[in-house]
Amino acid sequence: MTLDFSKYADGLMPAIIQDSISNKVLMLGFMNEESFAKTKADGKVTFFSRSKQRLWTKGETSNNFLLVKEIIVDCDNDTLLIKASPTGPVCHTGADTCFNENNTSFSLEKLEGIIADRKNNPSASSYTSSLFAKGINKIAQKVGEEAVELVIESKDDNKEKFLSEAADLLYHYLVLLQAKNYKLEDVVTVLGQRHK
Secondary structure: OOOOHHHOOOOOEEEEEEEOOOOOEEEEEEEOHHHHHHHHHHOEOEEEEOOOOEEEEOOOOOOOOEEEEEEEEOOOOOOEEEEEEEOOOOOOOOOOOOOOOOOOOOOHHHHHHHHHHHHHOOOOOOHHHHHHHHOHHHHHHHHHHHHHHHHHHHOOOOHHHHHHHHHHHHHHHHHHHHHOOOOHHHHHHHHHHHHO
16 A cells, blocks of 8 residues: 655645445544554554644544544545444534434444344343353254244235344344354355355
8 A cells, every 4th residue: 555645745645534334424534654554553543633733543532433444545545545433423523423424324234243242242131142152053043943934924915024034034144143253244255256
Protein backbone atom coordinates (compact mmCIF):
# COMPACT_ATOMS: atom_id res chain seq x y z
CA MET A 1 0.00 0.00 0.00
CA THR A 2 1.71 3.18 -1.23
CA LEU A 3 0.16 6.40 -0.01
CA ASP A 4 0.98 9.84 -1.35
CA PHE A 5 0.70 12.17 1.66
CA SER A 6 2.77 14.74 -0.27
CA LYS A 7 -0.22 15.62 -2.47
CA TYR A 8 -1.48 17.72 0.43
CA ALA A 9 0.48 20.76 1.64
CA ASP A 10 -0.20 19.89 5.29
CA GLY A 11 0.49 16.18 4.72
CA LEU A 12 -3.04 15.31 5.88
CA MET A 13 -4.96 12.78 3.83
CA PRO A 14 -8.77 12.44 4.01
CA ALA A 15 -9.94 9.23 5.66
CA ILE A 16 -13.56 8.19 5.16
CA ILE A 17 -14.76 5.86 7.92
CA GLN A 18 -17.47 3.37 6.92
CA ASP A 19 -19.28 0.82 9.07
CA SER A 20 -17.95 -2.59 8.06
CA ILE A 21 -21.40 -4.20 8.37
CA SER A 22 -24.01 -1.59 7.45
CA ASN A 23 -21.78 0.30 4.97
CA LYS A 24 -23.02 3.61 6.44
CA VAL A 25 -20.47 6.42 6.26
CA LEU A 26 -19.68 7.17 9.90
CA MET A 27 -17.37 10.16 9.68
CA LEU A 28 -14.52 11.88 7.86
CA GLY A 29 -11.17 12.61 9.45
CA PHE A 30 -7.61 13.34 8.40
CA MET A 31 -4.49 11.23 8.77
CA ASN A 32 -0.82 11.96 8.42
CA GLU A 33 1.80 9.24 8.03
CA GLU A 34 2.19 8.86 11.81
CA SER A 35 -1.54 8.51 12.54
CA PHE A 36 -1.92 6.06 9.66
CA ALA A 37 0.92 3.91 11.03
CA LYS A 38 -0.65 3.98 14.51
CA THR A 39 -4.05 3.01 13.07
CA LYS A 40 -2.51 -0.01 11.35
CA ALA A 41 -0.45 -1.02 14.39
CA ASP A 42 -3.19 -0.63 17.04
CA GLY A 43 -6.26 -1.61 14.99
CA LYS A 44 -8.09 1.51 16.21
CA VAL A 45 -8.70 4.51 13.96
CA THR A 46 -6.33 7.34 14.87
CA PHE A 47 -6.48 10.72 13.17
CA PHE A 48 -4.35 13.83 13.23
CA SER A 49 -6.52 16.42 14.97
CA ARG A 50 -6.25 19.76 13.20
CA SER A 51 -7.72 21.60 16.21
CA LYS A 52 -5.52 19.87 18.84
CA GLN A 53 -2.49 19.62 16.53
CA ARG A 54 -1.73 16.08 17.72
CA LEU A 55 -2.62 12.45 17.12
CA TRP A 56 -6.13 11.63 18.29
CA THR A 57 -7.49 8.09 18.61
CA LYS A 58 -11.25 8.14 18.12
CA GLY A 59 -12.68 7.01 21.45
CA GLU A 60 -9.70 7.92 23.62
CA THR A 61 -11.98 9.81 26.03
CA SER A 62 -15.41 8.30 25.26
CA ASN A 63 -14.31 4.67 24.77
CA ASN A 64 -16.34 4.72 21.54
CA PHE A 65 -13.53 3.35 19.41
CA LEU A 66 -13.54 2.54 15.71
CA LEU A 67 -12.03 -0.95 15.35
CA VAL A 68 -10.36 -1.36 11.96
CA LYS A 69 -11.62 -4.20 9.77
CA GLU A 70 -10.20 -3.18 6.39
CA ILE A 71 -8.24 -0.30 4.84
CA ILE A 72 -8.72 0.57 1.17
CA VAL A 73 -6.85 3.22 -0.81
CA ASP A 74 -8.45 5.03 -3.74
CA CYS A 75 -7.13 4.86 -7.30
CA ASP A 76 -4.92 7.99 -6.86
CA ASN A 77 -3.39 6.79 -3.57
CA ASP A 78 -4.48 9.98 -1.83
CA THR A 79 -7.71 9.10 0.01
CA LEU A 80 -8.42 6.33 2.50
CA LEU A 81 -11.56 4.29 3.02
CA ILE A 82 -11.46 2.58 6.40
CA LYS A 83 -14.09 -0.02 7.16
CA ALA A 84 -14.52 -0.20 10.91
CA SER A 85 -16.70 -1.56 13.68
CA PRO A 86 -17.82 1.18 16.08
CA THR A 87 -17.99 0.32 19.77
CA GLY A 88 -20.55 3.07 20.41
CA PRO A 89 -21.94 6.30 18.93
CA VAL A 90 -19.44 7.86 16.55
CA CYS A 91 -20.37 11.54 16.72
CA HIS A 92 -19.53 13.77 19.70
CA THR A 93 -23.23 14.70 19.75
CA GLY A 94 -24.12 11.11 20.64
CA ALA A 95 -25.44 10.31 17.14
CA ASP A 96 -24.55 7.02 15.45
CA THR A 97 -22.79 8.90 12.65
CA CYS A 98 -21.42 12.41 12.13
CA PHE A 99 -24.11 12.79 9.45
CA ASN A 100 -26.86 12.15 12.00
CA GLU A 101 -27.88 8.85 10.40
CA ASN A 102 -29.17 5.87 12.34
CA ASN A 103 -26.71 2.99 12.21
CA THR A 104 -28.51 0.46 14.36
CA SER A 105 -30.10 -1.72 11.69
CA PHE A 106 -30.21 -5.44 12.42
CA SER A 107 -28.22 -7.82 10.23
CA LEU A 108 -27.03 -11.40 10.14
CA GLU A 109 -23.52 -10.13 10.89
CA LYS A 110 -24.82 -8.41 14.02
CA LEU A 111 -26.64 -11.59 15.06
CA GLU A 112 -23.43 -13.57 14.51
CA GLY A 113 -21.64 -11.13 16.79
CA ILE A 114 -24.25 -11.59 19.51
CA ILE A 115 -24.05 -15.37 19.19
CA ALA A 116 -20.24 -15.27 19.40
CA ASP A 117 -20.47 -13.08 22.50
CA ARG A 118 -22.87 -15.54 24.17
CA LYS A 119 -20.40 -18.34 23.41
CA ASN A 120 -17.35 -16.44 24.69
CA ASN A 121 -19.10 -14.71 27.62
CA PRO A 122 -21.75 -17.17 28.82
CA SER A 123 -24.76 -15.90 30.72
CA ALA A 124 -27.01 -18.11 32.85
CA SER A 125 -30.07 -16.28 31.52
CA SER A 126 -29.13 -16.68 27.84
CA TYR A 127 -30.77 -19.36 25.71
CA THR A 128 -27.85 -19.17 23.29
CA SER A 129 -25.32 -19.72 26.09
CA SER A 130 -27.36 -22.71 27.28
CA LEU A 131 -27.13 -24.28 23.81
CA PHE A 132 -23.34 -23.96 23.80
CA ALA A 133 -23.22 -25.47 27.30
CA LYS A 134 -25.17 -28.53 26.10
CA GLY A 135 -22.66 -29.20 23.33
CA ILE A 136 -22.53 -29.83 19.61
CA ASN A 137 -24.94 -32.80 19.60
CA LYS A 138 -27.76 -30.73 21.13
CA ILE A 139 -27.08 -27.82 18.77
CA ALA A 140 -27.10 -30.10 15.72
CA GLN A 141 -30.30 -31.74 16.98
CA LYS A 142 -31.98 -28.31 17.27
CA VAL A 143 -31.00 -27.48 13.68
CA GLY A 144 -32.62 -30.74 12.54
CA GLU A 145 -35.78 -30.09 14.57
CA GLU A 146 -36.11 -26.56 13.20
CA ALA A 147 -35.57 -27.79 9.63
CA VAL A 148 -38.40 -30.31 10.02
CA GLU A 149 -40.68 -27.65 11.51
CA LEU A 150 -39.93 -25.35 8.56
CA VAL A 151 -40.77 -28.12 6.08
CA ILE A 152 -44.08 -28.75 7.87
CA GLU A 153 -44.99 -25.03 7.84
CA SER A 154 -44.06 -24.72 4.16
CA LYS A 155 -46.98 -27.00 3.29
CA ASP A 156 -49.48 -24.48 4.69
CA ASP A 157 -50.20 -20.89 3.72
CA ASN A 158 -49.55 -19.23 7.07
CA LYS A 159 -46.95 -16.58 6.29
CA GLU A 160 -46.32 -15.67 9.94
CA LYS A 161 -45.67 -19.26 11.06
CA PHE A 162 -43.54 -20.05 8.01
CA LEU A 163 -41.30 -16.99 8.49
CA SER A 164 -41.07 -17.66 12.23
CA GLU A 165 -39.84 -21.20 11.60
CA ALA A 166 -37.44 -19.93 8.92
CA ALA A 167 -36.01 -17.48 11.46
CA ASP A 168 -35.67 -20.24 14.06
CA LEU A 169 -33.78 -22.44 11.59
CA LEU A 170 -31.46 -19.64 10.51
CA TYR A 171 -30.69 -18.69 14.12
CA HIS A 172 -29.89 -22.26 15.15
CA TYR A 173 -27.82 -22.73 11.98
CA LEU A 174 -25.71 -19.68 12.95
CA VAL A 175 -25.27 -21.16 16.44
CA LEU A 176 -24.08 -24.42 14.84
CA LEU A 177 -21.59 -22.54 12.65
CA GLN A 178 -20.25 -20.71 15.71
CA ALA A 179 -19.99 -23.98 17.65
CA LYS A 180 -17.86 -25.36 14.82
CA ASN A 181 -15.78 -22.11 14.77
CA TYR A 182 -17.04 -21.02 11.36
CA LYS A 183 -18.83 -17.91 10.19
CA LEU A 184 -21.51 -17.31 7.60
CA GLU A 185 -18.89 -15.67 5.37
CA ASP A 186 -17.10 -19.05 5.20
CA VAL A 187 -20.26 -20.56 3.73
CA VAL A 188 -20.69 -17.59 1.38
CA THR A 189 -17.12 -18.18 0.15
CA VAL A 190 -17.99 -21.77 -0.74
CA LEU A 191 -21.12 -20.60 -2.57
CA GLY A 192 -19.06 -18.00 -4.44
CA GLN A 193 -16.58 -20.67 -5.54
CA ARG A 194 -19.45 -22.83 -6.80
CA HIS A 195 -20.85 -19.88 -8.73
CA LYS A 196 -17.70 -19.52 -10.89
